[in-house]
Amino acid sequence: MSLVPISALTPAALTEATWDDIRPLYQELVDRPMDAGTIETWLADWSRLEEVVTEAAAIAMIAYTCDTADPAKEAAHLRFSAEILPRMEELEVELAQRLLDSGFTRPDLSVSIARFRTAAELFRQENVPLNTEIEEHSARYQKLTGGLTVSWDGVEKTLPELQPYLQATDRGLRERAFRATCDRYAAVQADLASLFDVLFDLRVRIARNAGFADYESYAFRSKCRFDYTPADCRRFHEAVEAVVAPAVERVMHRRRERMGLDTLRPWDTGPDPEGREPIRPFRKVSELIDGSRAVLGHVAPAFGRQFQIMMDEGLLDLDVRKGKAPGGYCETLQHRGRPFIFMNAVGVLDDVSTLLHEAGHAFHAFEAHAQPLVWQRHPSLEMCELASMSMELLASPYLGRSSGGFFTEQELARARVEHLEDVLVTLSHVASVDAFQSWISTGGEGRDAAARDQAWLRVRSRFERGIDWSGLERERITRWYRQLHIFLYPYYYIEYGIAQVGALQIWRNSLRDRAAAVARYRGALALGNTRSLPELYRAAGVEFTFDVKVIGELVALVEEELERWYGASAAA
């Protein structure tokens, strides 16, 4: 395949492409003469090439995560992620440098240009092979954790398939499922720890090569965190410790009393505290899809239409199957202007929230696609997670059957309680993961597996209160090994905390004026990446903040709302 004009190139034409096929297309953009009169055409061509190649890579990644056991799909995914994309990024640095050298600027590209400048400043040739190595080792994390199964009453089950047992009313059954999950991770813990050491060493080398003393300062720069610092994150940890952790403790205390237990053990956090069977919002994935379609249409008719497009075009892979990678994600096909949602639904309440969450990302992709250039569409994660977490909250009033959703009146109350309690628990969890990663990078002992595990226990007990973990240190330690972000996407986590604080503000606004809050939310999504984070948050009608006072007020609102729903959820 040689030099098809960029305007005629499609992702399908690149399915089998190697770097040798793609390199000349980038090289042409590197070599093409360019001046003030032609730079916009040059930018548009580059954007289109980027769209097409990243979409072909996304299609290969989707095919692999949907079927990790197929060697051909794995090879295609690796061809893109380990061979093509890193080399492409190398030439993109040259393209970005040409753009920077030209002095070209435009207000709706200023965030993108600042990102290019940062990437150019951080680029080191010697880091290219190190990043390739990281990609290869990252595939090992998926392999070590994706295929884990346990023998359960003589039947082989995946770990996601054990999730429903953690919500069972039978305490012994819950404990067995909890221990089976932890034991399975403990059995691969040594492998995961040495994998982490390899990744840690590679990342430290990358940071040093780029002139940074530790990985944390490198991570903040390379993630283009222009609007906050590690000190702001420490303020966030302190705020969570001061106002969220005590609220979590109250939630756990109430749960322990409702359950009539002397101590609340980690396997007691999942079930209904009144001893009722878990809510089964759907039996078949088709019911999950139809219900979500109805609920999202109530938030805004446009969201219902966009979700319908995803249904019609096969852009949802939601059921659990052996060999599928764990977790859930939403990936954007940049050329088609379509999102794809991946998850492992087993019929629990969490599946509904996960799909609503990913739908928020999907609507972001739809709305931002109106921006002409690929870099103008995808803001950083603090904004992306605002889109998804807000959708969980904005959709919550419509989850009842009377709106075409999933729940009876009482189930709706139970679901609201679970969601709002989870918001508090998640803020604590985010602070744990972020503070732990900060310790790994800056504490001096991040390379020591035993010290790392002990640090996790210390950090965890700062934020996770009200649960009795005595005698379960080994099980508690496995928790961080299950946090794939720490392995695959280091420092990608505080975004969830920042975004939750933003999402809670959007929800607060919606309690005052629903239509206005949704309209501002949609408007902010459509801005894509054309404004700074504080400006995007302002456009959505909220504040970009780490302030303990704001966080404290939002926690108070969540607790007030919880009190209202507790009554309705407990009524027999």
Ligand SMILES: [Zn+2]
């Ligand atoms: Zn998300």
